[in-house]
Amino acid sequence: MEFQAIWQFSSERTLVLFLDGKISLDKQKLCWSLAEYLKENPIVVETVVGMNALTLYLDISTIKSAKCLNTQREILQALTDEFVANFNPVSNTQSSGKHVKIPVIYGGEFGMDLTDSAKRLGMSVIELVERHSAPIYTVYFIGFQAGFPYLGGLPDELHLPRHTKPRTNVPAGSVGIGGAQTGIYPFSSPGGWQLLGRTQLPLFDKANTPPTLLQAGDTLQFVVQDILE
16 A cells, blocks of 8 residues: 555554555555554554554553663564555455445534535535435544544535534534534534534444444445425
């Protein structure tokens, strides 16, 4: 794969993987697979995958000096370099999760920013809804809230800035855009994303196993139930 993957310390026991270039699904597949590969290393206690990012938590109990710690980083870097050189995103299986359709009511009280967002983007409300609901999105990782999916696949022409002053309460199920991301709020919370609509489909239920509707590697598509003025 034609990009660099460099490990750097963020603390004495955590390494963060830096990937150059734009966010992509191929890089996300690399992070998923590399996390599975490196967690078998005895020095790695935990792996945490983010948006085209990977963090390793290390067991440093037997490391006696900064030099020894850097040697471990160099070993992990060498393993990573070899892994990246041989990685084939087409054969990666983590991205073959389930597909979920998310019913959404766009606009009105459910999508308070839909009209303004369409104006900002220079398109009609109908066109914005059509473009937002057309792609198949991939769940890159779950974060921020339990069940909150960070999605890859938002078209470049739909990128929108976050509100400079976040709302104190965004209703559960709200579907919005923040920067280059689109996502769904599983719970009511403060938030600064541009709200386009809302779904009644619960994203988190502690009675289920797993409790989150979506997991990394799943795909989803927004299904238009209605468009309100």
